Amino acid sequence: MKMLIKNVTAVLPDGSTPVTNIMIDKNKIAGIGEVPEDFRPAKVIDGTNHLAIPGFVNAHTHASMTLLRSYADDMALMDWLNKEIWPAEAKMNDEDIYWGAMLAMLEMVRTGTTTYADMYGPWMERVAEATIDAGLRGVLSRGIIGVAPDGEQKIQENADLFRQFNGAADGRLKVMFGPHAPYTCPPKFLEKVAAAAQDLGAEIHIHMHETMDEINGSLKEYGERPFTWVEKTGLFDGKGTLAAHCVHLDDSDFAILKKHNIRVAHNPGSNMKLASGVAPVPRLLQEGIVTALGTDGTSSNNNLDMLEEVNLAAMLHKVNEADPLAVPAFTALQMGTEFGGKAVGIEDIGRLEKGYKADITLLNMQGPAWCPRNNPVSLLVYSANASSVDTVIVDGNVLMEKNELKTLDEERILFEAQRCADRITK
Ligand SMILES: [Zn+2]
Numbered sequence: 001m002k003m004l005i006k007n008v009t010a011v012l013p014d015g016s017t018p019v020t021n022i023m024i025d026k027n028k029i030a031g032i033g034e035v036p037e038d039f040r041p042a043k044v045i046d047g048t049n050h051l052a053i054p055g056f057v058n059a060h061t062h063a064s065m066t067l068l069r070s071y072a073d074d075m076a077l078m079d080w081l082n083k084e085i086w087p088a089e090a091k092m093n094d095e096d097i098y099w100g101a102m103l104a105m106l107e108m109v110r111t112g113t114t115t116y117a118d119m120y121g122p123w124m125e126r127v128a129e130a131t132i133d134a135g136l137r138g139v140l141s142r143g144i145i146g147v148a149p150d151g152e153q154k155i156q157e158n159a160d161l162f163r164q165f166n167g168a169a170d171g172r173l174k175v176m177f178g179p180h181a182p183y184t185c186p187p188k189f190l191e192k193v194a195a196a197a198q199d200l201g202a203e204i205h206i207h208m209h210e211t212m213d214e215i216n217g218s219l220k221e222y223g224e225r226p227f228t229w230v231e232k233t234g235l236f237d238g239k240g241t242l243a244a245h246c247v248h249l250d251d252s253d254f255a256i257l258k259k260h261n262i263r264v265a266h267n268p269g270s271n272m273k274l275a276s277g278v279a280p281v282p283r284l285l286q287e288g289i290v291t292a293l294g295t296d297g298t299s300s301n302n303n304l305d306m307l308e309e310v311n312l313a314a315m316l317h318k319v320n321e322a323d324p325l326a327v328p329a330f331t332a333l334q335m336g337t338e339f340g341g342k343a344v345g346i347e348d349i350g351r352l353e354k355g356y357k358a359d360i361t362l363l364n365m366q367g368p369a370w371c372p373r374n375n376p377v378s379l380l381v382y383s384a385n386a387s388s389v390d391t392v393i394v395d396g397n398v399l400m401e402k403n404e405l406k407t408l409d410e411e412r413i414l415f416e417a418q419r420c421a422d423r424i425t426k
Pocket of ligand 1 (some may be wrong): 060061062207244296297
């Protein structure tokens with residue numbers, strides 16, 4: 001189907017913001033600018049007073065964990081996992097996984113996210129189903145914990161997920177392998193994960209260097225930093241690696257990141273809430289390492305609002321470096337869009353440009369946060385919030401138009417999610 005977004009203020013890849021037209025043909029952007037006479041759209045969206053941006057790419061989250069939002073807050077990471085999160089997760093059944101994921105889909109659509117990278121499980125096939133039902137683009141991985149007795153089975157489940165869903169839903173689904181973290185996956189086990197992923201040509205999604213405790217624990221147990229010994233397992237030798245957090249990095253870690261083209265998902269909200277530390281984002285960007293943004297799960301954030309992460313990325317590094325130039329507004333926006341596409345290994349998303357996938361978010365600029373309109377990118381990053389998002393398009397399909405959801409039943413999702421959460425947490 002041909003679609004036209006008319007008279008919209010578009011954030012182009014060079015940061016300019018002309019009032020223009022975006023032409024969509026099937027699932028791709030067919031052009032931006034003057035509409036040729038022979039382009040006859042079946043649908044026209046009036047973009048007057050709207051800002052068009054590439055849909056946000058949430059490069060690291062745990063969608064079904066949304067059921068545990070506000071369940072356990074203000075704790076240290078390992079206490080939080082051991083005492084609250086892991087026991088609650090042990091009670092989840094496949095219905096919980098589905099409705100937790102649907103709650104996440106609802107929030108992602110409402111806040112303008114079009115692609116997300118997930119790590120969770122079991123029953124990741126229900127997350128795939130939720131993603132297909134919602135119409136989002138999902139990069140799924142089965143969270144694999146090697147210290148558990150069923151570690152091998154989880155590798156198998158991840159392989160099955162890959163065979164069943166990689167490339168499914170017209171290519172909207174992609175599957176990676178999800179070894180949880182170096183502190184939950186010993187070296188011999190990571191070798192097995194690496195072999196299984198490389199057999200299938202799958203990429204890796206893993207938590208790396210999130211806290212100082214993780215680094216110190218590794219130094220005590222292995223005499224080496226996690227990046228150093230994980231490299232030796234061959235985990236980084238496959239098709240590609242997405243490493244979440246990377247908060248604590250020294251020169252040796254930077255060398256490994258660059259050598260293997262490892263892409264980083266920076267999670268400023270989660271890192272601040274869990275007091276994990278401040279990732280060296282200005283240096284990562286300077287050294288040309290792909291650095292994207294993620295929300296992490298909603299029990300450590302506590303939302304899936306990517307515009308908030310964009311704002312936090314712009315703000316946190318300024319105060320941390322005592323440098324107001326550290327991460328400029330447009331760079332922060334690129335981290336949440338274009339760099340996100342690169343981070344999840346999908347090269348043709350994250351830019352409003354001909355040939356790119358039609359994954360587009362529109363924000364309504366009528367309101368005080370958007371006035372006066374001196375600089376739309378500045379207004380987006382520093383002044384507005386995600387409540388301005390009113391239209392979301394993924395793969396050329398409209399998921400929300402002028403706040404009206406097209407694929408999701410909001411009332412039902414909120415009801416089912418509450419019902420599931422009540423059973424798990426009470
Ligand atoms: Zn995480």
